[in-house]
Amino acid sequence: MVEKLTEKISDEEKKISRRGLLVGAGKVAAGAAIVTAGMGLVSTAEASKAKFPWPYKKLDIDKVAKIAYENWFKNFCCYAVTSSILIPLREKVGEPYTSFPLMSTKWGHGGAVGWGTLCGSLTGAGIVTGLCAGHDGENILNEVIYWYADTALPMYKPANPKARIKSVNKSDSPLCHISVGKWMKKEGVKFFSPQRKDRCARLSADVAVQTVKFLNAWADGKFKPTHKFPLFGYGITAQENCTECHGSDVPQPLR
Numbered sequence: 001m002v003e004k005l006t007e008k009i010s011d012e013e014k015k016i017s018r019r020g021l022l023v024g025a026g027k028v029a030a031g032a033a034i035v036t037a038g039m040g041l042v043s044t045a046e047a048s049k050a051k052f053p054w055p056y057k058k059l060d061i062d063k064v065a066k067i068a069y070e071n072w073f074k075n076f077c078c079y080a081v082t083s084s085i086l087i088p089l090r091e092k093v094g095e096p097y098t099s100f101p102l103m104s105t106k107w108g109h110g111g112a113v114g115w116g117t118l119c120g121s122l123t124g125a126g127i128v129t130g131l132c133a134g135h136d137g138e139n140i141l142n143e144v145i146y147w148y149a150d151t152a153l154p155m156y157k158p159a160n161p162k163a164r165i166k167s168v169n170k171s172d173s174p175l176c177h178i179s180v181g182k183w184m185k186k187e188g189v190k191f192f193s194p195q196r197k198d199r200c201a202r203l204s205a206d207v208a209v210q211t212v213k214f215l216n217a218w219a220d221g222k223f224k225p226t227h228k229f230p231l232f233g234y235g236i237t238a239q240e241n242c243t244e245c246h247g248s249d250v251p252q253p254l255r
């Protein structure tokens with residue numbers, strides 16, 4: 001089932017790039033664009049009329065985890081998390097999810113094209129919570145980030161792991177560089193090792209599952225945020241591991 005879904009998505013991506021070629025060759029008249037996306041013919045105008053946020057339906061976490069793990073190996077963390085939630089929503093809801101170009105999220109890998117900033121799995125969570133929960137999505141993402149920084153990861157155990165790994169680690173940070181760096185040191189492996197790749201694929205599954213748990217609770221009217229946004233607590237945009245960067249002399253922002 002999951003294989004089928006992941007295949008379907010790469011077919012879609014092929015169609016999109018074919019369309020890109022056509023547009024490039026000037027064969028599609030402006031204003032008459034019709035895209036073929038997965039389930040059939042859909043006009044872009046119709047998709048863009050969708051009410052925001054897009055409708056969410058509760059999802060099965062095991063299915064989401066499997067897609068995230070498998071899809072990491074196609075286009076990495078941000079794509080893995082986004083696609084693991086939006087592909088099942090394409091099945092349950094259809095449009096506008098069907099028209100969402102999943103490849104547009106690939107850039108989040110490596111903390112934004114390798115800059116080591118926000119872990120791409122969290123960027124993916126943010127894209128999804130923004131689409132499905134709008135303003136409430138910010139509270140959901142805040143909880144996902146607190147959970148991420150505070151949990152020994154990865155937890156997900158794939159049925160057919162692509163590599164064996166020993167370590168789990170609590171990052172104390174949402175930054176890709178810090179999170180993956182601490183884990184690599186503990187495991188004793190290089191960035192371009194099969195173990196590091198498997199760790200990030202499993203972690204993507206964990207983040208996707210946690211995001212869906214919160215979204216499912218939200219859909220039932222049972223989601224209650226338990227943390228403030230850091231900005232309001234500290235008076236400056238920040239991560240909470242202040243002393244890791246500043247040492248014992250953490251500056252206080254002007255208030």
Ligand code: HEC
Pocket residue numbers: 234236238239240241242243244245246250251252253254
């Ligand atoms: C990932 C590393 C990192 C983390 C985590 C971090 N900071 Fe910073 N912070 C910096 C860097 C680098 C600067 C740039 C200025 C500098 O060199 O001091 C900075 C600047 C600041 C400034 C403005 C400059 C000043 O001296 O007034 C304040 C205030 C500050 N940080 C407070 C905090 C607080 C409070 C936390 C925890 C809630 C925190 N920081 C977490 C790295 C970090």
